[in-house]
Amino acid sequence: MPQLISMPELTMLYGAIFGLMSIAISTRAGLLRGKTKISIGDGGNQEMLLAMRRHANFVEHVPLALIIIAMMEMNRAPDYAIHGLAGALVVARIAHAFGLHHSNIMTGGRIAGAMLTALVTVVASIWSIVLFFQ
Numbered sequence: 372m373p374q375l376i377s378m379p380e381l382t383m384l385y386g387a388i389f390g391l392m393s394i395a396i397s398t399r400a401g402l403l404r405g406k407t408k409i410s411i412g413d414g415g416n417q418e419m420l421l422a423m424r425r426h427a428n429f430v431e432h433v434p435l436a437l438i439i440i441a442m443m444e445m446n447r448a449p450d451y452a453i454h455g456l457a458g459a460l461v462v463a464r465i466a467h468a469f470g471l472h473h474s475n476i477m478t479g480g481r482i483a484g485a486m487l488t489a490l491v492t493v494v495a496s497i498w499s500i501v502l503f504f505q
Contacts, residue, residue, distance in 0.1 A: 379441040381450060385457035386441075389433050389464070396426045396468060417473045425468050432488050436460055439495040446502045456491050463487035 400422035404410065413420035437457070444453045463484045470480020 377445065379444040379453075381453040382437065382441040382444050382457065385453075385461065386437060388461055389437060392461075392464060392468075393426070393429060393433075396422075396429055400426050421471065421473050425471050428467065428471070429464060432492070433460065433464060436488065436492045436495060439492065439499055443495060443499055443502060446499070448498065448502060452498065456495050459487055460491045463491060 400419070403419055403422050407414065407416055407419060409416060409419050413423055437460070440453060440456050440460075443456075463486075465484070466480040467484025467488065470478040470482070470484055472478055472481070
């Protein structure tokens, strides 16, 4: 079993970036709640549903990917791997948030964001399995 060598300092930077992104996405939904007076759920409002899904999708995917990347960093993955994976995840989540529209399910941003998020998670997972057995 690999030895843990340090705290995940690089991942901390990306965690902070994702924290700010999450606040921005959730603030948009919160402001829309105030504007529409919808306290719980989407109230049948498509714009509210979209804001809720943007935030929900973010919190469904980012934490697991970031945890795996942090564990990679703690187990001696090279800095370029951490920056590459976490940086790609930032780009993916921005693309997805801006590409998610209720009028068109197949936008380039949504597709690219979802695919890149999945790719980052798969690569980080496989890399972590390899690190475990080294």
